[in-house]
Amino acid sequence: MPSVPPSGEPAPPDGALPPAALAGLGTRPFGVYVHVPFCATRCGYCDFNTYTASDLGLSGADDPASPASWLEGLRRELDLAARVLGTPPPADTVFLGGGTPSLLGAEGLVAVLDAVRSSFGLRPGAEVTTEANPESTSPELLGAIADAGYTRLSLGMQSDVDHVLAVLDRRHTPGAAVRVAGEALAAGLRHVNLDLIYGTPTETDDDLRRSLDAVLASGADHVSAYSLIVEEGTALARRVARGELPMPDDDVLADRYEIVDDVLTAAGLGWYEVSNWARDADARCRHNLGYWGGGDWWGAGPGAHSHVGGTRWWNVRHPARYSAALAAGRSPAEARELVTPDEAHLEQVLLELRTADGLSASVLDGAGRAAADEAAREGLLASSDWARGRAVLTRRGRLLADGVAISLAGA
Numbered sequence: 001m002p003s004v005p006p007s008g009e010p011a012p013p014d015g016a017l018p019p020a021a022l023a024g025l026g027t028r029p030f031g032v033y034v035h036v037p038f039c040a041t042r043c044g045y046c047d048f049n050t051y052t053a054s055d056l057g058l059s060g061a062d063d064p065a066s067p068a069s070w071l072e073g074l075r076r077e078l079d080l081a082a083r084v085l086g087t088p089p090p091a092d093t094v095f096l097g098g099g100t101p102s103l104l105g106a107e108g109l110v111a112v113l114d115a116v117r118s119s120f121g122l123r124p125g126a127e128v129t130t131e132a133n134p135e136s137t138s139p140e141l142l143g144a145i146a147d148a149g150y151t152r153l154s155l156g157m158q159s160d161v162d163h164v165l166a167v168l169d170r171r172h173t174p175g176a177a178v179r180v181a182g183e184a185l186a187a188g189l190r191h192v193n194l195d196l197i198y199g200t201p202t203e204t205d206d207d208l209r210r211s212l213d214a215v216l217a218s219g220a221d222h223v224s225a226y227s228l229i230v231e232e233g234t235a236l237a238r239r240v241a242r243g244e245l246p247m248p249d250d251d252v253l254a255d256r257y258e259i260v261d262d263v264l265t266a267a268g269l270g271w272y273e274v275s276n277w278a279r280d281a282d283a284r285c286r287h288n289l290g291y292w293g294g295g296d297w298w299g300a301g302p303g304a305h306s307h308v309g310g311t312r313w314w315n316v317r318h319p320a321r322y323s324a325a326l327a328a329g330r331s332p333a334e335a336r337e338l339v340t341p342d343e344a345h346l347e348q349v350l351l352e353l354r355t356a357d358g359l360s361a362s363v364l365d366g367a368g369r370a371a372a373d374e375a376a377r378e379g380l381l382a383s384s385d386w387a388r389g390r391a392v393l394t395r396r397g398r399l400l401a402d403g404v405a406i407s408l409a410g411a
Contacts, residue, residue: 008335011313015084015331018338021309026089029290032116034074035301036098037319038067040136044169044235045197045228049303049317050099056319064327065320067104070301071111073323077300077332078119085298085308090121093287094128100156102132106144113148127151127286129193134176142180142187152285153184154193154224160214161207164200167245169235174214181218191283193222198256200228201245208256212263221279223269225260227253254399261395272356274398292351294344302332310339349409354401358385358392364408371407380404 039050056065063069082088094116101109109130116122129152130145142153157177159165165172181192194215198208215223228248230237239245261271269277273292278284290297299306303317313336316322325332339347345363352359361369372391375381380397381404397404 008313008337011331011333011336013330015080015333017084017308017311021311022086024309025085025296029092029286029293029295030089031093031095031287031290031295031297032078032091032120033287033297033299033301033304033306034094034096034101034112034116035299035304035315036096036101036104036112037070037302038098038103039100040103040133041169041171042235044167044239045231047231047234048099051319063320064323065318067108069323070319071104071108071115073319073326073332074112074300075115075118076326078115078298080326080331081298081300082119088120090123091116091126092123093126093290094122095287096130098131100133100136101130102136102141106141109141109145109150110148113145113150117149122149129154129285129287131156132180134172134180137180137183139183139187142184142189146184146188150189152191152193153181153189154195154285155180155184155220157194157211157215158197159200159203159207160211161203164203164207164211167200167202167236168197178214178218181220185219191222192218192220193224193285194218194220196223196225196260197228198225198260199248199253201240201248203256205256205259208259209263212260216263216267221269221283222285223260223264223277224275225257225264225277226275227257257399258395270356271398274354274393274401289355292355294348294351307339310344312337312339346406346409346411350402350405353391353393353405353408354398356392358390359408361386361389361391364391365410367410368408371410375404375407 037050039052042052058066061068096112113128128150130150131154133156155177158168158170160174162174177194181194184192196211230240230247240247264277269279271277272284296308297306302319302322303315305314313333315332316325316334322332348363349359364372372381372386376383376386379394380400382392382394385392391408393401393404
């Protein structure tokens with residue numbers, strides 16, 4: 001089952017935010033995240049808030065957990081968001097994640113973007129991304145969403161090797177993601193991201209290099225690469241517990257990260273966040289940059305998380321509960337928390353330090369600057385950047401990013 005959400009205080013039924021949260025709204029980047037909770041099958045490693053048709057036991061299109069009910073609930077939540085925010089800023093970025101948003105089909109994806117436009121509007125030049133799996137797209141779908149205003153496709157590739165895909169319970173075959181990336185670019189989508197997972201049990205260095213070669217052949221201008229994490233409660237975790245598969249080895253994961261970085265860097269894709277590489281600044285994911293830079297976003301959909309002006313909240317997780325709350329005129333928020341100054345400082349250090357731009361020394365207190373001095377001496381921070389007042393991770397530092405950040409934050 002999906003991981004449990006954090007605890008927090010009860011959220012108000014009308015979704016109202018504290019006045020302090022609304023101060024400065026529009027002066028920070030503002031994004032809209034839409035969570036599409038539907039998947040055709042559940043991958044063995046996944047603990048996201050997603051559901052298959054059999055999980056939901058759907059009885060028809062009007063079932064409260066159905067995609068049609070979800071879409072109606074989404075429209076209601078976006079309208080509620082506009083009321084709560086007063087005069088909402090137009091969205092700088094929109095990101096449909098999940099789940100598998102491409103299961104909505106072209107008509108559903110266009111309807112979602114129309115709903116965002118209706119409630120918020122889009123800033124000129126807005127970045128609009130949808131995630132997709134290779135097996136649930138088509139040239140017709142890609143052309144339709146490009147015409148509707150989508151600018152970016154993020155494809156769940158994970159690997160281009162048969163036996164690795166099998167361990168991950170992925171349905172697509174080698175070559176499928178490369179084909180779809182080319183179709184997306186031909187359809188007029190300006191940017192394509194491919195997601196990779198490295199460190200899967202049975203994967204070899206050569207397997208990873210084969211997948212990277214496929215990525216580079218695809219024409220994608222952005223790559224996200226994540227080490228495999230065995231999440232509690234997943235099918236993969238059960239296989240590891242039974243001894244069918246080994247737990248990923250930390251040293252192997254570090255070696256694989258270096259392979260990814262070497263290959264992508266040599267091909268002209270530079271890292272701009274620990275797990276993300278882009279062809280140039282224009283290809284960077286602006287939506288995620290908003291997260292890492294402390295921006296505001298409204299997360300709509302079951303289980304979606306939001307943050308506005310230091311207030312953070314999250315929605316009920318099941319699609320039926322989500323739709324029912326909105327149909328009854330209530331906010332779908334389950335709980336919320338007010339971020340304390342100490343928490344905000346820690347998060348700023350943790351997030352900004354992960355980026356290639358790094359963290360300003362002015363953010364750190366005396367103990368934090370002393371810790372940064374030591375990190376630079378140990379080769380975890382770039383000495384030349386630290387000399388000019390920026391804490392920027394070296395590649396070795398990227399492998400230990402969270403530990404370096406915690407030492408700088410004094411946590």
